[in-house]
Amino acid sequence: MTQGSLIEELAAIVGAENVLTEPDDTAPYLLDWRGRYRGKALCVVRPATTEEVSAVVRVCARAGVAIVPQGGNTSLCGAGIPDESGETVLISLSRLNRIRAIDSANNTIIIEAGCVLQTLQEAAAQAGRLFPLSLAAEGSCQIGGNLSTNAGGVHVMRYGNMRELALGLEVVLPSGEIWNGLRGLRKDNSGYDLKQLFIGAEGTLGIITAAVLKLFPLPQSVATAWMAISTPSAAVRLLGELQGAFGTGLNACELVSDIALGLVLKHIPGAQAPLARSPWHLLVEVSGESEEGVLHAALEGFLEQALKNGAISDAVLAQNSAQARRLWALRENISEAQKIEGLSIKHDLSVPISYIGEFLDRADAALKQAFPSYRIVAFGHVGDGNLHYNQSKPETMENDAFIAAQSQINRIVHDIVNDLGGSISAEHGLGQLKREEILRYKSPLEMEMMRAVKRALDPQGLMNPGKVL
Structure with missing residues (x-):
């Protein structure tokens, strides 16, 4: 099949206006948010239904043409950008954006992969429910990408990441077949939990087109505070005390860090x-x-005691939702501020909570x-x-010299x-x-299983080649 005939077949499925080939039209899809990865594509296809995704995948599979699925293109690891072969x-999922159903009694929502996270949050709120996934890119990231990267965000400690929030999936397999696993069940012990293969797989095993996600009751009250502390180890101690005082609340x-706040x-x-x-x-x-005043009083009492015993040096308690949003904006705008500041090397890592202070002490000392x-x-x-745990370029250093040190920095941090x-x-x-970096830290057996x-x-x-494996 020639490239021209392939494009004609794709246009017959989704409409010629949804097969983009001109450089000006495809450019936004081929550069990642950080500006670190730029690729080329034969075309960008924008299907609007699961059936159209299936038909597009079947055509590509028959032609032996690789596929790169893309959501909101907010990846920080280049997962949604093709290589430079052209x-x-x-396949952009942005037109596949319907809310199919909300089941308030079952506390679930069926939503398509191209729906923006903020739209889902708002739809849940209108139904008197909460969808708790919250992260800085929620105004542009899409549900398919959230699932494909097993997104976490700021509320994981209470509600879990996307693995915990997803009950069922609809997936177009690399063959073009559609697996309908849209079951809103919290207990289903009838074999392998197949949906977990696709959550976190970054589009390398299939294309998620829809999901059944958990909803929760809207909280009656929320209280937010900003504290000044001396060390990350102090933060870990405060976490334990907060959990003791407020439990799952x-x-x-x-x-x-103060450097991060300074950039904002x-x-x-x-x-x-x-x-x-x-x-x-x-x-x-x-x-x-409880009533909002009761919760605020409880958090205020906690802060007063923390000040008294020296756990914190100062604190501010938001008095209304507007003040709370301003405090959250300081946290959520760190990545944007660092991007404006210049080139950076990013590390998204996890350690046992008890080792947070030790990690930062050791990594800081080694890098300095x-x-x-x-x-x-x-x-x-x-x-x-x-x-x-990110490194920002010194103001007087050239970009090439800074990036040349990335492998050495990664080795220090990741080891x-x-x-x-x-x-x-x-x-x-x-x-x-x-x-390539993951090969150093996963066993050969684990890699072969993957x-x-x-x-x-x-x-x-053919599915998202060059990513993960």
Whole structure:
């Protein structure tokens, strides 16, 4: 099949206007959010239904043409960007964006993969329910990508990541067959849990087209506070005390270094420091079914006691939702601020919560010795052990010189993570960024098990080649 005839077949399925071939039209799909990965594609196809996705995949499979699925293109690991061959078909799921059904009694929603996360959150709220996944890119990331990377965000400690939030999936397999696993069951012990193969697989085993996701009751009250602390180890101790005081009502516990906060204050219009500068900061959110005043009083009492015993040096308690949003904006805009500041090397890692302080102490010391001019921008989710441990380019250094040190920096950071029993990818995935790096930290047996699954489901190797494996 020639490239021209392939494009004609694809146009017959989705309409000529939804097969993009002109460089100006395809350009937004071929560059990642960070500007680190740029690829080429034979065309960008924009199907609007699962059946259209299936038909597109069947045509590509028959022609032996590789496929790159893409959601909101917010990946930080280049997972949704094709290689530079120009021979792949990029399938954008953005038109597959319907909310198919909400079952309030079952606390579930059936939603298509191209729906933006914020749209899902709003639909759940209109139904008097909460969809708890929350992350900085929620205004543009899509549900298919969230599932394909097993997204986490700030509420994992209470609600879990996407693996815990997904009950069922609909998937177009590499053959073009449609697997309908849209079951809204919390108990189903009838064989292998097949949906888990596709969650976190970054589109390498099939294309998620829809999902049954869990919903939760809307909390009656929410309280948010920002604290000044001295060390990450202090944050871990406070986490334990907060869990003791609020139990499962503790939604989020976010660590922010002063360097990270400084970039937000520098680059994000309207951002203001809530307290005097401190080496580290902790942002916490609690929710419950009591009246808002009762919850606020409880958190205020906790803060007063923490000040009295020296666990924190200062704190501010949001008095209304607008103030809470401003506090959250300081945390959620860190990645955007670091992007504006310039090139960075990113690490999305996890360690046991008890080792957060040790990891930061060891990694900071090793990097400062090897690269004293590099700035360490650290922040993340204390409640689940996931840290974003990034290095920003010195202002006077050229980009090429900075990036040349990435392998050495990765080795320092990842070896410490591995020594502490952690993972070099917590919630962003491997993509093409860590495809080779993971070979150092997974056993040959584990890698072969992954390859065996890939061969079984995608024997032609056409689904998102060059990612994960």
